[in-house]
Amino acid sequence: xxxxKTINEVRLIIAAWKKEGLSIGFVPTMGYLHEGHxxxxxxxxxxxxxxxxxxxxxxxxxxxxxxxxxYPRDLKRDMEVCRNSGAHMIFHPEADxxxxxxxxxxxxxxxxxxxxxxxxxPGHFRGVCTVVCKLFNIVGADRAYFGEKDAxxxxxxxxxxxxxxxxxxxxxxxxxxxxDGLAKSSRNTYxxxxxxxxxxxxxxxxxxxxxxxxxxxxxARIIVDTITENFVTEPxxxxxxxxxxxxxxxxxxxxxxxxxxxxxxAYIGKxxxxxxxxxxxxxxxxxxx
Amino acid sequence: xxxxKTINEVRLIIAAWKKEGLSIGFVPTMGYLHEGHxxxxxxxxxxxxxxxxxxxxxxxxxxxxxxxxxYPRDLKRDMEVCRNSGAHMIFHPEADxxxxxxxxxxxxxxxxxxxxxxxxxPGHFRGVCTVVCKLFNIVGADRAYFGEKDAxxxxxxxxxxxxxxxxxxxxxxxxxxxxDGLAKSSRNTYxxxxxxxxxxxxxxxxxxxxxxxxxxxxxARIIVDTITENFVTEPxxxxxxxxxxxxxxxxxxxxxxxxxxxxxxAYIGKxxxxxxxxxxxxxxxxxxx
Numbered sequence: 310x311x312x313x314k315t316i317n318e319v320r321l322i323i324a325a326w327k328k329e330g331l332s333i334g335f336v337p338t339m340g341y342l343h344e345g346h347x348x349x350x351x352x353x354x355x356x357x358x359x360x361x362x363x364x365x366x367x368x369x370x371x372x373x374x375x376x377x378x379x380y381p382r383d384l385k386r387d388m389e390v391c392r393n394s395g396a397h398m399i400f401h402p403e404a405d406x407x408x409x410x411x412x413x414x415x416x417x418x419x420x421x422x423x424x425x426x427x428x429x430x431p432g433h434f435r436g437v438c439t440v441v442c443k444l445f446n447i448v449g450a451d452r453a454y455f456g457e458k459d460a461x462x463x464x465x466x467x468x469x470x471x472x473x474x475x476x477x478x479x480x481x482x483x484x485x486x487x488x489d490g491l492a493k494s495s496r497n498t499y500x501x502x503x504x505x506x507x508x509x510x511x512x513x514x515x516x517x518x519x520x521x522x523x524x525x526x527x528x529a530r531i532i533v534d535t536i537t538e539n540f541v542t543e544p545x546x547x548x549x550x551x552x553x554x555x556x557x558x559x560x561x562x563x564x565x566x567x568x569x570x571x572x573x574x575a576y577i578g579k580x581x582x583x584x585x586x587x588x589x590x591x592x593x594x595x596x597x598x
Numbered sequence: 599x600x601x602x603k604t605i606n607e608v609r610l611i612i613a614a615w616k617k618e619g620l621s622i623g624f625v626p627t628m629g630y631l632h633e634g635h636x637x638x639x640x641x642x643x644x645x646x647x648x649x650x651x652x653x654x655x656x657x658x659x660x661x662x663x664x665x666x667x668x669y670p671r672d673l674k675r676d677m678e679v680c681r682n683s684g685a686h687m688i689f690h691p692e693a694d695x696x697x698x699x700x701x702x703x704x705x706x707x708x709x710x711x712x713x714x715x716x717x718x719x720p721g722h723f724r725g726v727c728t729v730v731c732k733l734f735n736i737v738g739a740d741r742a743y744f745g746e747k748d749a750x751x752x753x754x755x756x757x758x759x760x761x762x763x764x765x766x767x768x769x770x771x772x773x774x775x776x777x778d779g780l781a782k783s784s785r786n787t788y789x790x791x792x793x794x795x796x797x798x799x800x801x802x803x804x805x806x807x808x809x810x811x812x813x814x815x816x817x818a819r820i821i822v823d824t825i826t827e828n829f830v831t832e833p834x835x836x837x838x839x840x841x842x843x844x845x846x847x848x849x850x851x852x853x854x855x856x857x858x859x860x861x862x863x864a865y866i867g868k869x870x871x872x873x874x875x876x877x878x879x880x881x882x883x884x885x886x887x
């Protein structure tokens with residue numbers, strides 16, 4: 310497995326692979342890889358001849374008060390995870406390899422980004438779309454893998470790929486959790502032991518909403534209120550949002566009469582965490598554990 | 599030569615060509631092809647194994663008061679021009695093949711689009727970037743050919759390709775003119791005989807500025823003023839802008855101390871026409887006739 314730092318080198322290696330007729334899977338990450346990323350790389354390795362993982366903490370998707378500079382980094386460990394999960398290349402560019410000083414082109418999305426994390430993090434999805442578009446163009450993969458924990462991001466990327474006719478298949482993969490239910494996140498490393506305990510409230514409160522939906526509740530307001538009431542019992546947590554939205558358009562709905570996403574974001578101390586579940590009422594079955 | 603109307607069919611044919619190792623040149627157009635387009639297709643045919651021309655009047659790049667619905671269309675003649683110039687495929691989609699009803703992704707450029715046509719036509723370059731990005735993703739060409747008449751468009755597309763790491767080479771081609779000097783344009787067809795005569799003022803006034811530059815004038819103001827004074831002698835013409843800008847950033851400059859673009863846009867009756875020349879002071883040579 311190689312670590313490649315320049316766009317030109319990536320292109321050369323990919324061109325050689327393509328000439329051999331090899332299929333390419335791609336897992337874009339910001340590094341500090343956990344079992345969630347690992348599951349993406351393993352799936353990419355199972356479904357493609359070659360796997361590229363990118364490790365790039367993208368400055369463009371962080372707000373001015375967000376944790377860009379403190380975002381955890383550990384390339385050595387990331388290399389281990391990539392190697393053990395079946396990756397063939399890590400693309401790890403510096404920021405100035407990705408962005409010229411007079412960089413001025415962005416990919417913007419008018420819908421899908423108004424609510425949820427788009428509301429709390431203005432400019433975030435502009436940064437995500439732009440860097441993912443760039444990475445797709447650099448890697449030229451057949452398939453790209455994203456975790457369902459970042460459910461809005463996944464919906465946004467699917468839409469971008471559809472709208473801009475990008476020749477890559479987007480594959481969403483289930484949330485990977487700690488044994489006690491906390492969704493795996495690179496940001497979990499920020500949590501003190503007390504905060505780590507308090508962070509369980511995201512999954513617990515979501516579960517209270519899912520139980521209602523499973524039992525047949527179709528009023529979105531009741532599900533959201535139940536999650537909120539459950540959430541606020543945790544004094545160390547501060548709710549950012551609870552939303553129940555259309556699973557594709559990411560627009561708020563009043564009734565659970567279609568596939569929906571129920572998502573929560575919250576601060577545990579200074580650490581912002583997210584979690585969610587998908588629910589499809591037709592079958593009554595959960596589409597994601 | 600085939601006319602293809604769906605994205606999926608284009609992809610299948612291109613994939614087969616690529617499998618054979620054939621190189622692909624691409625000429626995106628809005629149809630009503632003239633000798634300018636012809637020169638692009640011929641160059642693409644000379645430099646590539648296969649040539650795709652697209653004919654698509656892109657609604658996204660027209661303002662609400664502009665000439666989208668009246669823009670001239672003549673697919674039969676376009677087919678003749680394409681065939682005679684060496685194209686192998688015309689991609690001619692309907693608008694609903696290109697844009698889903700809930701289409702919501704755009705490519706935006708913060709710089710390069712503030713002046714010149716970007717100022718007169720708000721949203722125009724957003725529409726251009728978005729459709730060109732889509733077409734590039736659909737066709738997957740090795741090289742794409744654009745005329746230097748739309749000089750700002752060419753600079754914008756070059757920047758988009760650089761910033762978003764698109765794997766296509768952009769090739770700018772010289773302006774093709776009528777015998778009397780009028781730059782070829784599909785919109786010339788709108789002109790009455792009297793207007794056709796008056797339209798020569800674009801080239802004539804630009805020539806007065808180029809003469810100054812050739813003679814060593816380096817003060818941008820003087821060049822612009824001379825062109826403007828020359829221009830306003832034509833009563834049937836209404837000036838939109840005369841600008842002298844950096845040839846790459848498209849930003850106004852005070853002195854001709856680098857490669858510059860001198861561009862003019864004007865209304866002849868209701869018809870909006872543009873023309874320009876590049877000038878490079880180091881050598882004193884004109885980079886474009």
